[in-house]
Amino acid sequence: MPHVIVKIWPGKTEAQKQELAEAVTKNVMEILGNSEESVSVAVEEVASERWREEVYLPEIAAQQDRLYKKPGYTM
Secondary structure, eight states: EEEEEEEOTTTTOHHHHHHHHHEEEEEEHHHHHHOOGEEEEEEOOOOOHHHHIEEEIIGGGGGGOSSSSSOOOOO
């Protein structure tokens, strides 16, 4: 039952978010072998001025050992 949360800055269209969710779902199905019914995808918008405190520090910097793809930036 994979549940994927994608955090992004605001400004993407609903169509872009839907396309992203569909692509993530497809890849989860292909790579992990799950059915479409078992996959859920959420998109959370986080304002750029809150990114450091709400995303970067707690979820990226503090969890380096869990990141399979690290960002190319630091804050």
